[in-house]
Amino acid sequence: MSERIISWHNNPSKPRFVVPAGAVDAHCHVFGPMTQFPFSAKAKYLPEDATPEMLFALRDQLGFSRNVIVQASCHGTDNSATLNAIAGSNGMARGIAVVDPEIGNDQLAVLHDSGIRGVRFNFLKRLLENAPKDKFIEIAHRIEPLAWHVVVYFEADLLTELRSFLDAIPVPIVIDHMGRPDVIQGPEGPDICALRDLLDSREDIWFKATCPDRLDASGPPWDDFANAVAPLVADYSDRCLWGTDWPHPNMQTAIPDDGNLVDMIPRIATTKALQQKLLVDNPMRLYWPEEVQE
Numbered sequence: 001m002s003e004r005i006i007s008w009h010n011n012p013s014k015p016r017f018v019v020p021a022g023a024v025d026a027h028c029h030v031f032g033p034m035t036q037f038p039f040s041a042k043a044k045y046l047p048e049d050a051t052p053e054m055l056f057a058l059r060d061q062l063g064f065s066r067n068v069i070v071q072a073s074c075h076g077t078d079n080s081a082t083l084n085a086i087a088g089s090n091g092m093a094r095g096i097a098v099v100d101p102e103i104g105n106d107q108l109a110v111l112h113d114s115g116i117r118g119v120r121f122n123f124l125k126r127l128l129e130n131a132p133k134d135k136f137i138e139i140a141h142r143i144e145p146l147a148w149h150v151v152v153y154f155e156a157d158l159l160t161e162l163r164s165f166l167d168a169i170p171v172p173i174v175i176d177h178m179g180r181p182d183v184i185q186g187p188e189g190p191d192i193c194a195l196r197d198l199l200d201s202r203e204d205i206w207f208k209a210t211c212p213d214r215l216d217a218s219g220p221p222w223d224d225f226a227n228a229v230a231p232l233v234a235d236y237s238d239r240c241l242w243g244t245d246w247p248h249p250n251m252q253t254a255i256p257d258d259g260n261l262v263d264m265i266p267r268i269a270t271t272k273a274l275q276q277k278l279l280v281d282n283p284m285r286l287y288w289p290e291e292v293q294e
């Protein structure tokens, strides 16, 4: 692994779709800067620096107000780069950490004070060799007093095997990229049906209606993605989140124009009311609950 990857569009367009005031990009990452925050020795890809300044400039260009920064696998369990970005956001970013199972409760409390609101469990073998379910369940119990949630990243063919693990998680669960369903199967295909079955099993399971670029090989305007995902957003409108996924880790071909990703939003959240929930009300409830008036 020698080449550092640039996985993002170098000149994203200004979207035509105007997001509601206070919109949250609830899935994005930062990389490095490497000289300050070196990548993990176990990283499966080596990206160029994608700095907080770049992320916040994109946020402004796309018309968003806040970010939820998810610790990327290339930084392992050292959350310093994510925390550095949150610290530089003037309170407009919060984060999801990846933690070593041996982390102390005092360190979890420090992460909370630094803006972390959950931990991510990643089951993608191409990103991480080890996903110890028993340790993850222990962590899930230990974050309960902090009112955190877990973010789980898996591919659709793993869902059946993961069901008992997910059932045992005592805190809310957020599913990255809807568990990567095959969107070509359509809104009633087996992958979306299995996801609906999971969502129906508990009211505290959320999903990110994200990554047409990863899930729909037909490319923009990502019709199969829109077709499969719009009914989910309508039916589970209080539990969906949206994010750019910038800087699109690992994408080396079909790198999306972030402006096009934003222009996709009205095709999956087809009314102003749904857009308000997807982009503002839902992420605020999950990440900035103290600012939400019930």
Ligand code: 0GY
Pocket (backbone or CB within 6 Å): 029, 071, 072, 073, 074, 127, 176, 245, 248, 249, 250
């Ligand atoms: C994503 C997706 C990917 C990568 C990571 O942490 C990561 O490295 O999440 C991927 O390669 O599918 O959500 O960023």
